[in-house]
Amino acid sequence: MRFIAILGASVCTLTAQWCPMAAMSRAADFPEIGELPSVKELPDPLVMLDGTRVTTPEQWSDRRKPELKALFQHYMYGEMPAAPKIAATVRQTDRDGLGGKATIKQVTIAFGPPECPTINLLLFVPGHRDKGSAPPVVLGLNFGGNHTVLDDPRIALANGWLPTGPGVEQNRATEAARGKDAGRWQVEHVIERGFALATFYYGDVAPDHPGLKDGVFPFFRKAGQAEPGPTDWGAIAAWAWGLQRAVDYLITDGDVDPKRIVVFGHSRNGKAALLAGAFDERIAVVIPHQAGCGGSAPSRQHNPKAESVTKINDSFPHWFDAEFKKFGGHEDKLPFDQNCLVALCAPRPVLFTCGEQDQWANPPGQLEVLKSASAVYKLFDRAGISADSAAEDPTRWGFGKRIGATLAYYIRNSSHTVDRTYWDVFLDFAEAAFRAKP
Numbered sequence: 001m002r003f004i005a006i007l008g009a010s011v012c013t014l015t016a017q018w019c020p021m022a023a024m025s026r027a028a029d030f031p032e033i034g035e036l037p038s039v040k041e042l043p044d045p046l047v048m049l050d051g052t053r054v055t056t057p058e059q060w061s062d063r064r065k066p067e068l069k070a071l072f073q074h075y076m077y078g079e080m081p082a083a084p085k086i087a088a089t090v091r092q093t094d095r096d097g098l099g100g101k102a103t104i105k106q107v108t109i110a111f112g113p114p115e116c117p118t119i120n121l122l123l124f125v126p127g128h129r130d131k132g133s134a135p136p137v138v139l140g141l142n143f144g145g146n147h148t149v150l151d152d153p154r155i156a157l158a159n160g161w162l163p164t165g166p167g168v169e170q171n172r173a174t175e176a177a178r179g180k181d182a183g184r185w186q187v188e189h190v191i192e193r194g195f196a197l198a199t200f201y202y203g204d205v206a207p208d209h210p211g212l213k214d215g216v217f218p219f220f221r222k223a224g225q226a227e228p229g230p231t232d233w234g235a236i237a238a239w240a241w242g243l244q245r246a247v248d249y250l251i252t253d254g255d256v257d258p259k260r261i262v263v264f265g266h267s268r269n270g271k272a273a274l275l276a277g278a279f280d281e282r283i284a285v286v287i288p289h290q291a292g293c294g295g296s297a298p299s300r301q302h303n304p305k306a307e308s309v310t311k312i313n314d315s316f317p318h319w320f321d322a323e324f325k326k327f328g329g330h331e332d333k334l335p336f337d338q339n340c341l342v343a344l345c346a347p348r349p350v351l352f353t354c355g356e357q358d359q360w361a362n363p364p365g366q367l368e369v370l371k372s373a374s375a376v377y378k379l380f381d382r383a384g385i386s387a388d389s390a391a392e393d394p395t396r397w398g399f400g401k402r403i404g405a406t407l408a409y410y411i412r413n414s415s416h417t418v419d420r421t422y423w424d425v426f427l428d429f430a431e432a433a434f435r436a437k438p
Helices: 057-077 187-192 235-250 268-279 309-315 338-343 363-379 420-435
Strands: 002-006 086-096 102-110 119-126 137-142 196-201 261-266 285-289 350-355 407-412
Touching: 057 235, 057 268, 057 338, 057 363, 086 235, 102 187, 102 235, 119 187, 119 235, 137 235, 137 268, 137 420, 187 196, 187 420, 196 235, 235 261, 235 268, 261 268, 261 420, 268 285, 268 338, 285 420, 338 363, 350 363, 350 420, 363 407, 407 420
Parallel strands: 137 196, 137 261, 261 285, 285 350, 350 407
Antiparallel strands: 002 086, 086 102, 102 119, 119 196
C-alpha cells in the first residue's frame, strides 16, 4: 500500500471543530430576510450587496467573489469548514481492469479524528496512452457505492449506510448490486475516449437522510456546538466539500493531469458538483447534469412544472441550511440566485445538460441562469450565451445540439437519466475546453 500525506490549503490546523478563519460569524454581517429588498428577476451578478457595480476582473476577484461565497454559505448551503489535512492510502491497484484497458485504483482518503468517516475513491486510468502524458480525469459522486459503477468483484462494496433499493439489505450493500449503475457510468467508454474516471459514494461524506448527526457532521462543527445550528452546512455543501477532498488527492496522483480535472454530477450530485466547482479553482471544467433547484436551476423559477424552494426544503430538509428554508415563497428576497453560483466559476468552462421530459429540473430556467451569468464571463473576455437564446423553444437550435462555448447548454428529448449519449456530450465539451487557448 502507498501512503500519502497531503497538507490542505488552509493555514488552520485540523481539529474536530470549525476553523475560525473559515467560519467568521456572518449572522451580524448580513440582513434578516425581512430587511432584504425584493428582486423579482435574476439579480445582476455584477452588483454587490451595497449596490456597487463591478466593472473590472480585479473588483470581481477581490470584492464580489468573496462576498458571493459568504452570501451563499450564510443564506443557502451553510458554512463549509476549511480544507483539512488529508492522508491518502492507495489500498489496491489492479492493472488489468476492463480486460487490460485500465488500471483500477482504490484509495482511502482520511481526514479528521480516527473515528471520522473516510472517502473511498475509485479511480480508473487508461492503460494505453502516450508515454509521459497524463489524461484528464472526470470526478463525480455515485449514488449506490463504487461497486455499482462496474461489475468487478475486486471493487470493494460500500461499507456505510445506503438508502433502500435493489441490492441493498437493511441499508447495507450486497453483492447483488454489483454493476447495477454501469449503464449510467459508461466506464469503459470513458476510458476509450482517453479520460480517467474517479468516483466515490456520496454517503461516504454524508448519508442522504435528515438529521445531520452522522457522516462528517459531528466532527466538523463550530467550537462548543453540540447540535447543528441555523447556518451549519447541509448535505449539499458536505458532498461538495467531499469532492474537494478528492481533488486534494487527485492533484498528487501522477497518473492523471492535475490541470485537467472535470467535476460532474447528476441530479442532487450535480448540485454538489456545481458548488464544488464554484468554490474550488483547481477544478478546470464544471458539468452539473439535470441538477435542478438548488443547483443549476434558479430559485426564482417561472416554470409551473419545476421544483420550488419550498418543495425541495420540505422533501429534503437536510440538504441546505436553516436560513434557506425562510425563502420558500419569498425567493425574490434572496440576495443572489444560481446565476451567481455559475459566475463564481468564471472564467472556467461550465456546461448545463438537460432533458426535455425532465421539467422538474427546469430546463428553461437553467438556460436563463447561464444567460445571466454570461455578464461575468464577458468581464474576463470569455463568450457566454446570448440573451436572445430562446429558453422556451429549444427547437430553435434543435434538440441534441450544444449551444455556447465556455458557457454551454445542451438539451435533448430525454428523461431524468444519464446514458452514453450524455457522456459523449460531457466528454466532447471537456475536450473542446482543453483545446481552447487560455
